[in-house]
Amino acid sequence: xxxxxxxxxxxxxxxxxxxxxxxxxxxxxxxxxxxxxxxxxxxxxxxxxxxxxxxxxxxxxxxxxxxxxxxxxxxxxxxxxxxxxxxxxxxxxxxxxxxxxxxxxxxxxxxxxxxxxxxxxxxxxxxxxxxxxxxxxxxxxxxxxxxxxxxxxxxxxxxxxxxxxxxxxxxxxxxxxxxxxxxxxxxxxxxxxxxxxxxxxxxxxxxxxxxxxxxxxxxxxxxxx
Amino acid sequence: xxxxxxxxxxxxxxxxxxxxxxxxxxxxxxxxxxxxxxxxxxxxxxxxxxxxxxxxxxxxxxxxxxxxxxxxxxxxxxxxxxxxxxxxxxxxxxxxxxxxxxxxxxxxxxxxxxxxxxxxxxxxxxxxxxxxxxxxxxxxxxxxxxxxxxxxxxxxxxxxxxxxxxxxxxxxxxxxxxxxxxxxxxxxxxxxxxxxxxxxxxxxxxxxxxxxxxxxxxxxxxxxxxxxxxxxxxxxxxxxxxxxxxxxxxxxxxxxxxxxxxxxxxxxxxxxxxxxxxxxxxxxxxxxxxxxxxxxxxxxxxxxxxxxxxxxxxxxxxxxxxxxxxxxxxxxxxxxxxxxxxxxxxxxxxxxxxxxxxxxxxxxxxxxxxxxxxxxxxxxxxxxxxxxxxxxxxxxxxxxxxxxxxxxxxxxxxxxxxxxxxxxxxxxxxxxxxxxxxxxxxxxxxxxxxxxxxxxxxxxxxxxxxxxxxxxxxxxxxxxxxxxxxxxxxxxxxxxxxxxxxxxxxxxxxxxxxxxxxxxxxxxxxxxxxxxxxxxxxxxxxxxxxxxxxxxxxxxxxxxxxxxxxxxxxxxxxxxxxxxxxxxxxxxxxxxxxxxxxxxxxxxxxxxxxxxxxxxxxxxxxxxxxxxxxxxxxxxxxxxxxxxxxxxxxxxxxxxxxxxxxxxxxxxxxxxxxxxxxxxxxxxxxxxxxxxxxxxxxxxxxxxxxxxxxxxxxxxxx
Numbered sequence: 001x002x003x004x005x006x007x008x009x010x011x012x013x014x015x016x017x018x019x020x021x022x023x024x025x026x027x028x029x030x031x032x033x034x035x036x037x038x039x040x041x042x043x044x045x046x047x048x049x050x051x052x053x054x055x056x057x058x059x060x061x062x063x064x065x066x067x068x069x070x071x072x073x074x075x076x077x078x079x080x081x082x083x084x085x086x087x088x089x090x091x092x093x094x095x096x097x098x099x100x101x102x103x104x105x106x107x108x109x110x111x112x113x114x115x116x117x118x119x120x121x122x123x124x125x126x127x128x129x130x131x132x133x134x135x136x137x138x139x140x141x142x143x144x145x146x147x148x149x150x151x152x153x154x155x156x157x158x159x160x161x162x163x164x165x166x167x168x169x170x171x172x173x174x175x176x177x178x179x180x181x182x183x184x185x186x187x188x189x190x191x192x193x194x195x196x197x198x199x200x201x202x203x204x205x206x207x208x209x210x211x212x213x214x215x216x217x218x219x220x221x222x223x224x225x
Numbered sequence: 226x227x228x229x230x231x232x233x234x235x236x237x238x239x240x241x242x243x244x245x246x247x248x249x250x251x252x253x254x255x256x257x258x259x260x261x262x263x264x265x266x267x268x269x270x271x272x273x274x275x276x277x278x279x280x281x282x283x284x285x286x287x288x289x290x291x292x293x294x295x296x297x298x299x300x301x302x303x304x305x306x307x308x309x310x311x312x313x314x315x316x317x318x319x320x321x322x323x324x325x326x327x328x329x330x331x332x333x334x335x336x337x338x339x340x341x342x343x344x345x346x347x348x349x350x351x352x353x354x355x356x357x358x359x360x361x362x363x364x365x366x367x368x369x370x371x372x373x374x375x376x377x378x379x380x381x382x383x384x385x386x387x388x389x390x391x392x393x394x395x396x397x398x399x400x401x402x403x404x405x406x407x408x409x410x411x412x413x414x415x416x417x418x419x420x421x422x423x424x425x426x427x428x429x430x431x432x433x434x435x436x437x438x439x440x441x442x443x444x445x446x447x448x449x450x451x452x453x454x455x456x457x458x459x460x461x462x463x464x465x466x467x468x469x470x471x472x473x474x475x476x477x478x479x480x481x482x483x484x485x486x487x488x489x490x491x492x493x494x495x496x497x498x499x500x501x502x503x504x505x506x507x508x509x510x511x512x513x514x515x516x517x518x519x520x521x522x523x524x525x526x527x528x529x530x531x532x533x534x535x536x537x538x539x540x541x542x543x544x545x546x547x548x549x550x551x552x553x554x555x556x557x558x559x560x561x562x563x564x565x566x567x568x569x570x571x572x573x574x575x576x577x578x579x580x581x582x583x584x585x586x587x588x589x590x591x592x593x594x595x596x597x598x599x600x601x602x603x604x605x606x607x608x609x610x611x612x613x614x615x616x617x618x619x620x621x622x623x624x625x626x627x628x629x630x631x632x633x634x635x636x637x638x639x640x641x642x643x644x645x646x647x648x649x650x651x652x653x654x655x656x657x658x659x660x661x662x663x664x665x666x667x668x669x670x671x672x673x674x675x676x677x678x679x680x681x682x683x684x685x686x687x688x689x690x691x692x693x694x695x696x697x698x699x700x701x702x703x704x705x706x707x708x709x710x711x712x713x714x715x716x717x718x719x720x721x722x723x724x725x726x727x728x729x730x731x732x733x734x735x736x737x738x739x740x741x742x743x744x745x746x747x748x749x750x751x752x753x754x755x756x757x758x759x760x761x762x763x764x765x766x767x768x769x770x771x772x773x774x775x776x777x778x779x780x781x782x783x784x785x786x787x788x789x790x791x792x793x794x795x796x797x798x799x800x801x802x803x804x805x806x807x808x809x810x811x812x813x814x815x816x817x818x819x820x821x822x823x824x825x826x827x828x829x830x831x832x833x834x835x836x837x838x839x840x841x842x843x844x845x846x847x848x849x850x851x852x853x854x855x856x857x858x859x860x861x862x863x864x865x866x867x868x869x870x871x872x873x874x875x876x877x878x879x880x881x882x883x884x885x886x887x888x889x890x891x892x893x894x895x896x897x898x899x900x901x902x903x904x905x906x907x908x909x910x911x912x913x914x915x916x917x918x919x920x921x922x923x924x925x926x927x928x929x930x931x932x933x934x935x936x937x938x939x940x941x942x943x
Contacts, residue, residue, distance in 0.1 A: 081326055088325065097262035098255020100443070102394045103477050103865035110394060138255035147250050155249035158833045162666030163252030164394040164443030170253055189874035196865065198394050198444050199666055200840030202873040204833060221685075223243035223829060 072140025087122035098138035098167040109195030112168040119175030149217035159204030227721040243829035260411040271473035272328035276310035279344035279547040279858025296327040299465035314482030321462040344547040346853040361543040362524030367536035372506035376497030385923030395443020398474030403460040416702035418661035427457035437695040447553035448485035481863040485552030488520030490561040506536040515551030519543025529566035556899035567907035575618035619918025629916025633907030639896035640792035641710020642701030648719035652768040659691040662700035668830035680720035682744030706896025710790035718777025796820040798904035800912040809928030813877035823895035842905020
């Protein structure tokens with residue numbers, strides 16, 4: 001499943017039973033992937049989907065349905081169309097805009113959140129499927145008002161430029177360090193490989209994740225080289 | 226008038242220090258609000274409908290079903306019946322609705338009938354582009370024909386560098402409210418001060434009735450200067466929806482199709498030299514596309530950097546394609562020129578059985594700055610261990626992994642743009658500088674704060690910086706590596722002008738004249754005499770109910786004369802690669818960037834910017850290519866799965882060497898956002914040729930191209 005593939009070598013991740021796993025090729029993703037310019041292609045697909053839906057038990061939607069999401073430990077009620085991604089729900093309905101919409105296809109990692117302890121791309125998960133799960137977003141990292149050590153390490157090592165990929169990078173680093181608190185540089189490269197940066201901040205990110213893994217991150221307003 | 230010159234290197238307290246970026250925590254904690262993050266009350270979402278055809282005439286368009294849909298507030302036809310669309314992604318209509326999903330559904334309900342017309346989306350094979358080309362520059366100097374006849378060696382080659390896209394992570398777009406009289410505009414832009422006039426014209430209101438604001442932006446790289454058609458149309462949707470704010474950002478596919486790209490260059494080049502490695506003649510035929518308008522190239526700039534070669538024959542052709550239009554892309558045309566030049570020179574060196582470094586050193590006299598390039602070539606060679614690792618082309622051993630080294634060069638202007646700054650000193654001692662510039666992520670905000678703190682004689686933290694708003698003093702667009710120079714001068718002048726006013730105010734209390742005072746370490750004191758001083762706070766309290774507000778200005782055309790900033794950056798990139806000749810996979814071991822950068826305001830962020838530029842070069846050399854299909858006219862990789870960018874594990878080691886020698890510092894500030902993004906593509910391409918003993922005829926150097934160059938597999942046609 002695309003949203004889960006962050007570190008294929010990691011065996012410590014809690015495994016969901018195969019039955020619970022859903023196809024990464026969701027109807028929404030498929031339709032959206034075609035783009036609005038290709039409307040002519042969708043008719044047949046919709047008919048097939050409709051037939052499938054008719055035999056598949058209770059149907060949510062197509063209008064908005066009320067759901068409750070557990071975000072950073074707090075239950076939050078929200079109404080969403082069943083086709084809405086967790087990412088769009090977080091950003092557009094709950095004003096949690098740290099996660100960014102960039103590729104919207106599970107490639108770039110700018111929308112990385114932590115779902116039941118595992119890093120996940122919020123753009124590939126439907127909000128209704130995230131019910132009952134612990135959703136951690138970057139907004140939940142610094143609840144005490146003090147920056148999270150990983151965020152601080154990013155600043156200390158200038159691991160960001162435009163910053164649009166940064167919240168996703170920080171969450172990916174959190175996910176990595178949660179399951180492997182002392183990664184080698186090779187493990188950092190592998191663990192962070194699901195996230196892309198266009199400004200090219202990887203050199204700083206390598207240093208930041210290593211610094212964060214050592215603990216005791218202290219704000220460094222200026223380097224004394 | 227105050228003396229604006231920079232304090233000497235050893236006297237700077239804030240400038241030149243490795244200060245962490247001031248907006249770093251906001252960005253790294255997700256709190257920074259980009260304009261694409263805004264969720265104002267009553268927000269509407271706009272979705273753009275674009276052409277599925279590379280070339281077609283719109284014969285009919287019907288929006289009635291879309292308009293009837295519940296939740297849709299307005300529909301705008303951008304290109305209606307009778308109009309031609311000239312590329313896939315060409316704008317057709319824009320829909321506003323109460324949710325993005327509704328807007329997307331409604332866009333699908335718009336019925337457009339197209340009469341499909343012939344298209345061309347490939348330029349690599351010039352013979353297939355007949356009727357779509359136009360001559361775009363010719364230069365002849367010296368007597369090239371004679372020079373080629375008399376040369377000891379002549380090398381001929383073909384070198385191609387395809388169209389690549391900007392792929393900004395924050396897409397192009399805006400949130401805009403327009404009630405018919407006034408507009409509030411939150412774009413993602415490199416040009417906060419400069420895009421309002423076109424918007425005003427587009428929606429028919431005075432420019433003074435537009436308020437533009439941007440705190441952060443998610444990448445531009447040259448593609449986010451203009452007022453877009455979508456901005457104007459989104460404003461009209463807002464107006465048609467009772468002035469409700471409209472959020473209009475391109476989706477990822479549209480972003481890669483129509484939000485700009487870098488023109489390609491394909492070339493046939495012949496170069497000649499003497500036995501001792503002196504370049505004597507250059508002949509090039511180049512062609513390029515930047516979309517429907519073709520692709521320009523300054524013919525007179527060839528051969529890049531080594532332009533003073535005596536004999537040149539240059540000819541350039543622009544090819545018009547049915548693809549989205551090009552835009553400025555970090556150092557427009559320079560990476561392409563560097564790539565074709567350095568590859569051709571490298572091939573000549575190989576033909577002469579000469580070490581590439583020796584060849585470049587031999588020819589530095591053909592550049593505008595021989596001493597600088599000689600220093601940089603030698604410095605780079607030292608860092609990458611050239612003398613130990615280098616070998617002649619193809620002599621990289623007989624194993625599966627072949628190692629090679631390569632060189633690329635760069636040059637750039639980087640003179641500061643026009644900029645105005647307002648500095649304020651309040652009676653409680655607080656200070657502020659304000660300018661209508663923007664921080665693209667390069668650390669502009671932090672650098673301005675450093676310059677201001679240095680000039681006020683105050684700690685870094687005590688200065689408040691306001692940027693990102695068109696109601697602040699006008700500052701130039703961030704392009705051409707012109708920002709750091711422009712904002713540093715205007716900030717320096719404004720702050721010193723303000724401090725000078727404060728001197729006038731407090732001089733009587735200190736029993737002296739204003740011109741005898743200085744501002745250092747949070748005090749106003751008689752020059753060199755800390756005993757005769759007022760604390761900054763005490764000095765400011767003498768303002769009573771008043772405050773000091775002073776302006777400072779950089780006028781670009783006068784700037785070099787004034788000496789605070791200058792232009793003309795030079796740099797050298799060297800690459801060390803290993804190529805697996807069985808799979809064709811190229812692994813970058815190391816990329817070294819030696820960069821001339823004048824006076825550096827913040828080395829930490831300067832290095833970051835150069836690291837980033839190097840990584841962009843790695844992407845361009847090994848991964849990035851917009852792939853189009855002539856049969857259907859479609860771009861096949863308008864996404865981030867198949868439009869490849871480097872990840873954290875793909876970049877090897879990067880070494881940045883800032884040339885901080887005092888003689889460089891004395892030149893003043895130079896912008897370096899662009900130069901260091903130029904030479905890396907050539908360096909890597911040449912390192913691969915050095916490793917495998919064959920020239921891969923275009924970048925990105927993908928495994929199949931490596932294997933084809935080595936004759937392991939057949940070449941794929943374009």
